[in-house]
Amino acid sequence: MFDYSTLKIIWWLLIGVLLIGFAIMDGHDMGVGTLLPFVGRSDLERRVVINTVGPHWDGNQVWFITGGGAIFAAWPLVYATAFSGFYWAMLVVLWALFFRPVGFDYRSKIHNATWRSTWDWGLFVGGAVPPLIFGVAFGNLLQGVPFQFDVYLVSTYTGSFWQLLNPFALLTGVVSSTMITMQGGSYLAHRTEGVIQARAIKGAIGAAVVMVLAFVAAGFWLQAIDGYRITSVINPSGLPDPLAKTVVREAGAWMANYGHQPLMWALPALGVLGAAMAALLLAMRKTLSAFVASSLAVLGVIGTAGASMFPFIMPSSSMPSASLTVWDSVSSHMTLGIMFWVTMVFMPLIVIYTSWAYSVMRGKVTAAYIEEHDHAAY
Template sequence: MFDFLFDYAVLRLIWWVLLGVLLIGFAVTDGFDMGVGALLPFVARTDVERRVAINTIGPVWEGNQVWFILGGGAIFAAWPALYALSFSGFYLAMFLVLAAMILRPVGFKYRSKRPEARWRRNWDIALFVGGAVPALIFGVAVGNTLQGVPFHFTNDLRPIYEGTLFGLLNPLALYCGLVSLAMIAMHGAAWLAFKAEGPVADRAAKFGAKLGLATAVLFALGWILVAFGLLGGYEVVGTQAVAGPSNPLLKDVVVAPQAWLANYAVHPLLIVVPLLGIAGPLLAALGFATRRDGATFVASALGVVGIVSTVGISMFPVILPSSTNPAQSLTVFDASSSESTLRIMLIATVIFLPIILAYTSWVYKVLWGRVREEDVEAPGSAAY
């Protein structure tokens, strides 16, 4: 049925939107998981308090990572050139992320296997690393993407990456890493304030108010950098065949000081998205201060949606710019899989994505309610 509904150009746009949805789903759900891990040493001072914090995410973190897997799978299947360049160019950074994330399931499963304080403290450190490091590195990756990645193609479309790990750790990328870390930690604090009881929730609210302000300020500073041309962008010039072959050599791209603002000039209503990225954290900070925990979590989630969406909207149609050969940057219209592949994947997504949303909603409904100290200390409980 999709044969006559969507042509190649529309399918590419749909998959660009779906990729954004999957990445936002990961940032919103697994984001608060990582945020709780990053805040664990600061909001929980005793073993019982740490168990309370861990048990707010223990039953759901594994399901939340489905969005991470779906996002990686979508890049692999729908945007093979993007997958090849990003996962090979950022290989060492991805290795650090995966190594840190591997610590999480082991920490959840083994932390309470033994009662010794040293044993549990070591696993608490592992959970902190598993939350903070991915949050930071994901932001660093976004920062490098905004600046452009050093790659080019040969005449037979073989990608060549010319960067190094230390090249990725440049000041602007590290700044974006701080934005990401502050955002994720804020979201984790919102979840703890909403889901936990007692001192853990109280401390999370205090940290969350500061993190909400920090996220809003850091994100707004990024817009100032773009507006004053300190963070240049990439702009497709001339006409690009939106339904043409996936060949990044068939267009021209130039570096322009304010290119990342161009889409907002053409479609002014889009400015709502970055404004949401500022307003959401500010409203969350207010919610932390007034202890409106449910509204705080919603505001924090909306802030995450606004910040992540801003990156995609600002860069469109570019998805991975090349700093060494801008004309060979990848765009939505020249880096996708074939038309038939996108169509088959869309049919599968229409069938299975609602199922994932349905069972995820059911799980959260079943696990509704706050985690208390007496819950994790109760004999025979399944607490972590």
């Protein structure tokens, strides 16, 4: 069995893997939904777009559900504090996600132009809103969230929904939204042909360019934002107690980890170069390689956020000492240990099943296929 401090680091890494897996796998079908009204000009073209992700979008939700469950079990204080503080933002995400199952299953059941157009825009909302909100949430985490604990560790959130929509958070929302659109466009380009593929490539390249510009701008802006630094002694193997430390805020604190570990610069470099390579490969019609490059860009962007904040998970702007970190917001040693071995069993199964499903559904989705399977296709 691993010692407590090692398990804390392992679960920080595992939750990062789950978030990256969600952004890559569920992200590409959200990106396809975002592009749906724009790359599909006719009903037939939009059905082609929908059928590139229709058979497996719900399977990709496993990453989303598993990530949420892992945060609940491994970081219970983070889960409770985030879901109370970001309550209305989470509801917006939930309401947007409602459009996805209904839209995929019922959109093509009725031969009515208004009905189908309505659900096309519903799928757009379900694909575009969650990445934007998640990006805004990360922007607020980097600035600090206005919450505090009492002596019983009951959290009080003093902010509002509209305060979440500050300029820096909106910029990180643009990074997230364009990143997911790039991912979806790269996948759509690989699964389609002709005019739909051409429009998907154009959309993905445009998203990649905006993502790189917004990501670089956010990086420069981050250097001027007050970050967080622990000034007291930390016992990595100690029992969780988020109030048993001293935290200060200072400009440029989020860049300190890069000074201690220069190799971490590979993460933001991967975010920029991955997106640039995806755009270049799409222009060359090397769509599978472009999807891989786009996925690496996703890894770089999310990895940059996590590495910059480490060991903080959810800093507090109103009570810095109450900030939640890798060391003091976790479950018990036994819980983390049991969860680790369960993950070691089920994570490979998820990867194997997902790989098999995509190998079965590989190939182009064409208008001829939709016309031939009019009653069976989405």
